[in-house]
Amino acid sequence: MSITIAGAGVAGLAAALSLHAAGRDDITVYEADPAVDQHGFGLNILPNAVRELAELGLLDSLLRHAVETRELAMYNPYGDLVWREDRGVWAGYRWPQISVARSHLLRVLAAEVRNRLGDQAVVTGARLTDLRREPGRTYAVFTGADGTSRAVETDVLIGADGIRSAVRAALYPGEGPPSGNGTVMYRGTAWGEGFLTGSSMAVLGDDRRRLVLYPIDTDETTGRKLINWVAAVPAEEAGEESRAVVLRRFGDWRPPGVDLARLVGQTPEVYTSPMIDRDPLPQWTFGTVTLAGDAAHAMYPAGSNGATQAIIDARVLAWHLATHPGAGDALRAYADERRPRMTRLQADNRTLGPERAITLAHQRAPRGFTDVREIFGPEELADISRGYAAAGQFDREWVDSRPSLTVGGGRRSTAVRETSFITAVIRGRECNRPDAYLRDNHAVLLSTPRSCAMADEALAAGGTIGSVIVRGRFGDVALTEAVAAGVSQVVCLAAGSDTRVWRLGLRATTRYFEIDLPGHLEAKEKLLEPVAGRLACRRVPLDADLRHGAWPHLLRAAGHASHEPTVWIIEGLLPYLPTEDVAGLLATVREMSAPGSVLLIDAPHGDFYRDPANEAFLAFMTARGSAFQLGFDDFGGFLGEQGWRAEAYTLRDLASGACDWLPTPPQRLCPPHDHHWVARAHPA
Ligand SMILES: Cc1cc2nc3c(=O)[nH]c(=O)nc-3n(C[C@H](O)[C@H](O)[C@H](O)COP(=O)(O)OP(=O)(O)OC[C@H]3O[C@@H](n4cnc5c(N)ncnc54)[C@H](O)[C@@H]3O)c2cc1C
Numbered sequence: 001m002s003i004t005i006a007g008a009g010v011a012g013l014a015a016a017l018s019l020h021a022a023g024r025d026d027i028t029v030y031e032a033d034p035a036v037d038q039h040g041f042g043l044n045i046l047p048n049a050v051r052e053l054a055e056l057g058l059l060d061s062l063l064r065h066a067v068e069t070r071e072l073a074m075y076n077p078y079g080d081l082v083w084r085e086d087r088g089v090w091a092g093y094r095w096p097q098i099s100v101a102r103s104h105l106l107r108v109l110a111a112e113v114r115n116r117l118g119d120q121a122v123v124t125g126a127r128l129t130d131l132r133r134e135p136g137r138t139y140a141v142f143t144g145a146d147g148t149s150r151a152v153e154t155d156v157l158i159g160a161d162g163i164r165s166a167v168r169a170a171l172y173p174g175e176g177p178p179s180g181n182g183t184v185m186y187r188g189t190a191w192g193e194g195f196l197t198g199s200s201m202a203v204l205g206d207d208r209r210r211l212v213l214y215p216i217d218t219d220e221t222t223g224r225k226l227i228n229w230v231a232a233v234p235a236e237e238a239g240e241e242s243r244a245v246v247l248r249r250f251g252d253w254r255p256p257g258v259d260l261a262r263l264v265g266q267t268p269e270v271y272t273s274p275m276i277d278r279d280p281l282p283q284w285t286f287g288t289v290t291l292a293g294d295a296a297h298a299m300y301p302a303g304s305n306g307a308t309q310a311i312i313d314a315r316v317l318a319w320h321l322a323t324h325p326g327a328g329d330a331l332r333a334y335a336d337e338r339r340p341r342m343t344r345l346q347a348d349n350r351t352l353g354p355e356r357a358i359t360l361a362h363q364r365a366p367r368g369f370t371d372v373r374e375i376f377g378p379e380e381l382a383d384i385s386r387g388y389a390a391a392g393q394f395d396r397e398w399v400d401s402r403p404s405l406t407v408g409g410g411r412r413s414t415a416v417r418e419t420s421f422i423t424a425v426i427r428g429r430e431c432n433r434p435d436a437y438l439r440d441n442h443a444v445l446l447s448t449p450r451s452c453a454m455a456d457e458a459l460a461a462g463g464t465i466g467s468v469i470v471r472g473r474f475g476d477v478a479l480t481e482a483v484a485a486g487v488s489q490v491v492c493l494a495a496g497s498d499t500r501v502w503r504l505g506l507r508a509t510t511r512y513f514e515i516d517l518p519g520h521l522e523a524k525e526k527l528l529e530p531v532a533g534r535l536a537c538r539r540v541p542l543d544a545d546l547r548h549g550a551w552p553h554l555l556r557a558a559g560h561a562s563h564e565p566t567v568w569i570i571e572g573l574l575p576y577l578p579t580e581d582v583a584g585l586l587a588t589v590r591e592m593s594a595p596g597s598v599l600l601i602d603a604p605h606g607d608f609y610r611d612p613a614n615e616a617f618l619a620f621m622t623a624r625g626s627a628f629q630l631g632f633d634d635f636g637g638f639l640g641e642q643g644w645r646a647e648a649y650t651l652r653d654l655a656s657g658a659c660d661w662l663p664t665p666p667q668r669l670c671p672p673h674d675h676h677w678v679a680r681a682h683p684a
Contacts, residue, residue: 007161011293011310013109018318032127042228044304049311079254165295184238188267195257297342303353424497425455442499461620466669467676565596605675613673646681
C-alpha cells in the first residue's frame with residue numbers, strides 16, 4: 001500500500017515513523033519548504049506524546065537539546081502567583097514533559113525517517129498544489145520551486161500540511177483562510193540565565209495579554225539556557241517595531257527571575273504572527289484521504305497541545321491502518337476516535353485552556369492580590385487544570401496506564417501473548433515433578449492451552465528444557481542471596497514470563513522493575529491476577545523496547561537509583577539479538593550499575609549451533625519468526641570485554657559441581673546437546 005504524506009512537520013514526520021513502526025514501508029513525505037527544519041520556536045510536548053516518541057525510540061536524541069519541564073507557574077502581571085503545578089516526571093508521570101525547539105524536534109524526526117525508510121522517503125521543495133480523487137485512487141500533484149509539477153498516484157493520502165493545509169482546502173474548497181482572535185504574537189529565543197527551577201514554564205497575563213517564557217536547551221559548559229519567549233498583545237496595541245512593542249506593553253511586568261528587557265534585547269530575531277486557529281470540521285476522512293495535526297484541528301497556542309496532539313494523531317492513524325483490513329475503514333476509525341476529542345480541545349483553547357486561570361485572576365483582582373485564595377474557591381484552580389488535562393487526555397492516570405499505541409502492544413490487551421510463555425510452560429511442568437530442580441508454581445498460571453501447544457511443538461522439534469530450568473534456579477539462588485546481602489532494587493530486562501517478584505518472598509523494601517515490549521507485561525499480569533495479592537515488594541512494570549534508547553530514561557523516571565546497587569536479570573534474551581545490540585545493552589547496564597551490583601545472564605554456547613542435534617530446533621525457531629542467532633565460545637571472556645567480572649558456567653560445568661553456591665543440577669537437565677552458559681557478574 002503506497003502512503004503519501006503532504007507536509008514534513010510534526011504530524012507528517014511522526015506519521016511516517018509510526019507507520020513504519022507499524023509495518024509499512026512504502027511511505028513518502030513531501031515538504032513544500034526547501035528543508036524540513038527551518039522554523040525554530042519553542043514547543044512543549046506533553047507526556048502523552050513523549051510516551052509515543054519514546055516508544056518510537058526517539059527520546060534520547062530529543063533530550064540532547066531539550067529541557068525536561070519541571071513546573072508550570074502562572075502569574076498576574078505583578079508577579080503574584082496564581083497557580084503552579086509540577087509537570088512531567090516531577091508530577092509522577094512515567095514520561096517527562098519536554099520543552100524543545102521545533103527545529104530540533106523536526107531534525108530528529110526527519111533524520112530517523114531517512115534512517116529507517118531511506119533518503120528518498122522525504123522529498124523537500126515539493127508543495128501539494130492539487131488533489132484528484134477517483135474511486136480507489138488518489139492523485140496528489142506536487143509543484144517544485146521551479147514551477148514543474150508531477151502527479152503522484154497513491155493508495156492513501158495524509159494531509160499533514162499545517163494550518164494552511166492545501167489538502168484541507170481541496171476537501172473544503174469554500175473554507176477560506178484561518179481566523180484570528182484579534183491577538184498578535186511576538187516570538188523569539190535568546191540565551192540567558194535560568195529562572196525559577198531552571199526548567200520552569202512561566203505564563204503571565206491579564207485578561208488580554210500573555211507573556212510565556214520557558215527554556216528549551218542548556219549550554220552544558222556555562223549552564224545558560226536558551227529561553228523561548230512569546231508575548232501576545234491585542235492587535236490594536238501591535239506595531240512595526242516588535243521589540244519596542246514588547247517592552248512598551250510588558251516592560252513593567254514582573255516575570256520572576258527574568259530580566260525581560262535584556263532577554264528581548266538579546267534576541268537575534270523577533271517574529272510576528274497573528275494568533276489564529278481553525279473551526280472544527282464535521283469530517284476528516286474522505287475515502288482514502290485524511291487530515292492530521294494542524295490541518296485537521298489547528299488550535300490557539302495555549303496548553304501545549306498543538307504538536308502534542310499531532311503526534312498522537314500520527315500514532316492512532318498508524319495503529320488503525322495496521323489493524324483494519326481496508327484503508328478506508330482504517331482512516332474512518334482514526335477520525336472517529338480523534339475528531340470528537342479534538343473538537344472539544346479546540347473549543348477549550350478558544351478560552352485559552354488552562355490559562356483561563358490567569359484571565360479570571362485579572363477579572364477578579366485587576367490590581368493584584370496578596371493571597372490567591374481570596375479570589376478563588378478551594379478547588380477552582382485545580383479543577384481548571386484537571387479538566388483541561390482530561391480534555392487533552394494527558395492526565396497522569398491515563399497517560400501512565402493506557403494501553404500502548406504500538407501495534408501489537410497493549411491496545412490488544414485481551415489478546416494474550418501466548419508465544420512469550422513457552423518457557424513458562426516448561427517451568428510449570430518441572431514444578432509438577434516430584435524431583436523438581438526449580439519450583440515455579442506461578443508458571444503454571446501462565447500455561448494457557450495455546451502456549452502449552454506451542455511448547456509441545458518446540459519440544460517435538462528438539463527444544464531443550466535444561467537451560468530454561470537451570471538458569472531459573474541459578475537466578476533464584478543468586479538473586480535471593482544478593483537481596484539478603486542488602487541490594488534493594490532488581491531490574492528484570494525482557495521480563496516476559498518471569499515470576500520471581502511474586503514467588504521469591506523478597507523484602508518489602510525491594511523495588512522490582514520489569515521491562516518488556518508493550519503488551520507483554522500486561523498479558524502476564526492478567527494471567528497472574530489470582531496471585532496479585534501475594535506481591536510482598538514493590539513491582540514496577542515498564543513497557544519499552546530494549547533495542548531503542550529510551551528504556552534507561554523510563555527506568556530512572558520510574559525510580560531506579562543508579563547510585564545504589566542493582567540486581568540485573570537478563571534471561572533468555574541474548575539468543576535473539578545481534579552481538580552489537582548485546583554489547584550496547586551491557587554497556588548501558590554497566591553505566592547504571594553502582595558498586596555491589598550483580599548481573600545474572602545466560603546465552604547459548606557457540607557449540608549449540610554447531611551440534612547437528614539442534615538443527616531441527618534452530619530451523620523451527622527461524623520458521624516461527626524468532627530465530628536463534630547468538631552464541632559464545634567464551635562467555636566469561638565476552639562479559640569481561642564489556643566491563644564485567646564474571647563467573648560463567650556451562651550446564652556441563654554445573655552438572656559436575658563446578659559452582660559451589662548452586663545445588664548441582666541433575667544430569668537429566670544437562671544433556672550433551674544443550675550447550676548453554678549461565679553467568680553471575682559484577683562490575684569490573
Ligand atoms: C506561538 C506558538 C506556540 C506553540 N506552542 C506549542 C507548544 O508548546 N506545544 C505544542 O504541542 N504545540 C505548540 N504550538 C502548535 C504547534 O506548532 C503546531 O500545532 C504543530 O507544529 C502542528 O504540527 P503539524 O505537523 O500539523 O503542522 P506544522 O508543524 O505546521 O507542519 C506543516 C508542514 O507542512 C508543510 N506544508 C505546508 N503546506 C504544504 C503543502 N501544500 N505541501 C507540502 N507541504 C506543505 C509546512 O512547510 C510544514 O513543514 C504552538 C504554535 C504557535 C504558533
